[in-house]
Amino acid sequence: MEGLKKDVIRHVVSSLGSDYASKSAYNYYNALALAVRDRLIDNWIKTQRSYYDEKAKRVYYLSLEYLPGKSLMNNLHCLGIYETARKAMSDLGFSLEDLAEQEWDAGLGNGGLGRLASCFLDSMATLGIPGYGYGIRYDYGIFHQVIEDGKQVEQADNWMRVGNPWAYERGQHLFPVRFFGEVKNWTDEYGRLRHTWTAGDTVLAMPCDMLVPGWDNHHVINMRLWSARSDVEFDLDFFNTGNYLGAVEEKIFDEKISKVLYPSDQIEEGRELRLKQQYFFVTATIQDILRRFRKKHQDMTELPQSVAIQLNDTHPAIAIAELMRILLDEDLLDWEVAWDICVSTFAYTNHTILPEALETWPVSLLERMLPRHMQIIYEINARFLREVERVARSEDCGQLCHRDLDHLKQRVSLIQERPIKSVRMAHLAIIGSHSVNGVAALHTELLKARVFDDFQRLYPQKINNKTNGVTPRRWLWSANQPLSRLIASHIGTGFVRNLDELTQLEPLAADPAFREAWRAAKLENKQRLQAYIKRKLMRELHTEHLFDVHIKRIHEYKRQVLNLLHVVTAYNRLRHGQAADFTPRTVFFGGKAAPSYFMAKRIIHAINAVAATVNADSRVNDKLQVVYLPNYCVSQAERVIPATELSEQISTAGMEASGTGNMKFALNGALTIGTWDGATIEMAQAIGPELLFIFGMREDELVSLRQHGYNPMLYYHGDEELREALDMLRSDAFSPGQHGLFAPLVDNLLHGGDRFFVLADYRQYLGAQQDVGRLYLDQEEWTRRSILNAARMGFFSSDRAISQYAREIWDVAPMAGLQNGKGA
Ligand code: CJB
Known part of the structure; x- marks a missing residue:
């Protein structure tokens, strides 16, 4: 306890630059959080190292939403130092409960889907599963609701204003993110048509890491959230001509990408910025995954043995086209090889059957913002529809006449023609994944029998159930x-x-x-x-x-x-x-x-x-x-x-x-x-x-x-x-x-x-x-x-759910020494 007290006082002085005698609850909360983070970081480093040493297969959970809430109490309990901290803070003149009130909820999600993602990270950490959560570090999370005259009024959730003592911002590890531009065709030495996408705009993605500890086991996993950074500081031409605001305009514009969480929940919000957010976080994540993979591997066909990627709903589904683009255009693999890698790597979780919540993106928008990805989606679709035709014809279903086949193809196509020509992201996610799961037994039955019944007939093994759980x-x-x-x-x-x-x-x-x-x-x-x-x-x-x-x-x-x-x-x-x-x-x-x-x-x-x-x-x-x-x-x-x-x-x-x-x-x-x-x-x-x-x-x-x-x-x-x-x-x-x-x-x-x-x-x-x-x-x-x-x-329990995902979808085992939850 004395050690913790000393660390808290040291952080008040040297990290926060304050007088320890001033007794500000805000400072003491932050200092305690920093002292707790100190106790996590060694284990985080050891955990990350052990993944390399043991050549562990890693799970990447891709989610546009997380709802961690507050971290202090949970982390104290996981570390087994709750009582120690309570006494230490009481000696310093604070109630731990009051200090915990100083923390802002990290509200980077809308509801159940985001909270599930946070429960799953907790379970991966506790079970010793080599996992990562990837998402966006929104500057503004879910709005703050006040009730005025009985009505909801939304206020900005400026949770970052007071800083976040739990996160490590890694400004030196930036990943480029490209948008717009054009695609050039060329022919390789074997006479095959190849494509190169030259981007119009570039933005940078900066990782912010939040540590997620397991329960009493020294296993600390990473939630890596991306924040958008401009690749231009100031436009000096504007600056020199005295147009200061013009000089920073582009920077502000670029950094808008990770500014705010879309507060919609299961209602359509097909806005351009939302698609930008999706691609921004997906490409940075895939680049990071491949960077880690390439440290130990040259052969991309080994990817599915080392990496499992879980798509939390369709929001990150553009990842399928992105991995295809990298494998085709940068690694120069053949289509079939690249496609096999993709399908074996990705899995998709569906969270809703409400028709208004099934995402689509206008083809015209995709063609403009991500022209190469749109080409790839068309090609995926063409090949898929040929496969549908082959399966349908080979099937012993005499009643399947050409008219039915046309209807079937229209229903399952990645492209819907009306009301505007759009890409059905759920269909992309289903076709590009080896597993599609619902989140409760009835839900999965409805996916099979109603929403995705055609896909159920085409791929009878793909749709499976993983009932949700909570930590x-x-x-x-x-x-x-x-x-x-x-x-x-x-x-x-x-x-x-x-x-x-x-x-x-x-x-x-x-x-x-x-x-x-x-x-x-x-x-x-x-x-x-x-x-x-x-x-x-x-x-x-x-x-x-x-x-x-x-x-x-x-x-x-x-x-x-x-x-x-x-x-x-x-x-x-x-x-x-x-x-x-x-x-x-x-x-x-x-x-x-x-x-x-x-x-x-x-x-x-x-x-x-x-x-x-x-x-x-x-x-x-x-x-x-x-x-x-x-x-x-x-x-x-x-x-x-x-x-x-x-x-x-x-x-x-x-x-x-x-x-x-x-x-x-x-x-x-x-x-x-x-x-x-x-x-x-x-x-x-x-x-x-x-x-x-x-x-x-x-x-x-x-x-x-x-x-x-x-x-x-x-x-x-x-x-x-x-x-x-x-x-x-x-x-x-x-x-x-x-x-x-x-x-x-x-x-x-x-x-x-x-x-x-x-x-x-x-x-x-x-x-x-x-x-x-x-x-x-x-x-x-x-x-x-x-x-x-x-x-x-x-x-x-989400531990049961995650164990099922690990066994039945990811083929990932807990780290040795952690199976029984015991620390290494
Ligand atoms: N869900 O919170 C969301 N947002 C969506 O966009 C779609 C679904 C919820 O996900 C939870 C986690 O699976 C479910 O428990 C809940 O029923 C569903 O509405």
Whole structure:
């Protein structure tokens, strides 16, 4: 402890240039972070060296998004020095919790996809998998959300303003990134046509490394994020003629590439800068991968034995064309050889079946920005369509006439003709990869049967499932110390590395003393949340209420509106005196809406409007409260999830690819009210469906309802309570003086087809909520179920998921000496 204290003081003085006596929390947080980073860097260097020494096959995880959140507490726990740090900082006059508040969340992602990437890096580090995360170091991450007059207002997330003590910026290792220009043809000595791309513009990519430690194992992997740097400092001509701003203009323009994360989430944002971001990070990454590979290899055909590249959704899919370009134009390989290398190296994860989220890029844009890549994509497509024809003709399917073949080719082509001629990035990713995986069992089945059914017929082995998981280090151990300590006092700490060990809790569910201790841990977390809400929102929570939580991105398919209709109905019953047996509850909502997503923003407004009315109504507000948590982010989730008793997972069946929040809640002992969707299905199977509150129509039932003509008006006319709730929303009951404010929401349900079947599931949802309320009154039974939920969550560790990727897709083994998680 004395060593750590000395290091912190030294950093306050020599790294931060401050007087250690000034006791600024900001300085002491930074100094502590630097002292912790010092303790990681030796192991990081040793880890990197060991990959070379052992000729390890490396995994590269390419993702345009990461959501690490805050690093301090997690890193202290991984290093096993949390208690030491707590005491050291207390000796220096600080509470560790308060210092940790100084850190800004690294919010380099939108939601589940980015957070999954961060969980996966944590698991690779813990399992000893030689892995790297690659992405972009955005200067501005996901916007900061404030709620003003009930509406979402976006503010810039200037997280870099105060510096980032965790990152190493490596300004000396720059990689060139080229755009635009033209392609020249030439003939090589064997008479083969060759191509050279001469670029128009060049930008530089600078690596920033963030160290990701494993749990208690000395294995520290790298998250390498690229930052754009101009290759011109000043244009001296402008400068000399006195045009100072003109002189820096190009520099500013170039560096714009890594300026800001696109805040869209599963909605189309086909902007030129976004494509630039994708290519910028992809080419820098591929250059870096090949630089490392070429240190030990000359023969490029050995690449797939040394390198596995996982594409996190289609955002990095242009990597396939980029690797082809390098192999063809720089290494001068033949097409077939280059293509085999590519397909064996790449694998692709799909995260959504929402049609509006499947990326396409206009051919005209690609031709201009990446002319050589567009040529390569055309060639990939031509060869692929010939192969489709060959397979289709050779198949014993007599019914396949030419017309069908033409349709098949149109459906699977990399190019879609309408509404504008574009490249389908998912098709490029499928064709250029040896593995395509979905992220939960139902999702993968839907990929096979619906979205990519043609590809499933063409490549029956390619599509496979890897159900998502979450890291127990952050989402149980670090976020929920009261519960973790209780668990550890009964079954030891092995569960942090091997989550299956939680099954040892099962017999304890029958022990009244353990149940009481379990409830005490929950209450402690509820009180912590209460204190936080009081500080941030100046609101007093009732900790004896059932804490019912719906936090995630705001999206119509996630159906926050269904939850809101339940709240309005409960409000009406209470007002009308029809709810004598109502179980008091506080309903929390939280989440960000894409700034360009009108309906999602209006939903936030409606939630806040209902909250204002309900909370101000003294007839009901001792029994029902609604809280909107502004600026939902990773660190907020770490506070809220441990305090949650009811987890809302109510997406339209078939629409949520997996969900990972669902896992975090159950792991922390919340019971789930949910639909038969995503990974909630597998959770119900693992836990026992009777221990969750499952309701609503299943995916196949919805398909059939749609086919037979779904008429939301029937539900409206047939259900008095539903009608009352919708009429109130449409009137100015929640928006005094602003009649019609929420009419778009209601019209969308009643006259817009209710694409997400909110009305169809309303009545069943109400029934399930009633069951919840009843069960909550029986605290012993509720606690028993809560314990069993957590005890049966072992499968949903990201360690299990990463082990499957490593074995079944990457063919990568943990580093020797780390298999059992022991440090070298
Ligand atoms: N997902 O967060 C995103 N962004 C996308 O653009 C597409 C999907 C989410 O990915 C998670 C991780 O796989 C899933 O759990 C979640 O269902 C999905 O919506």
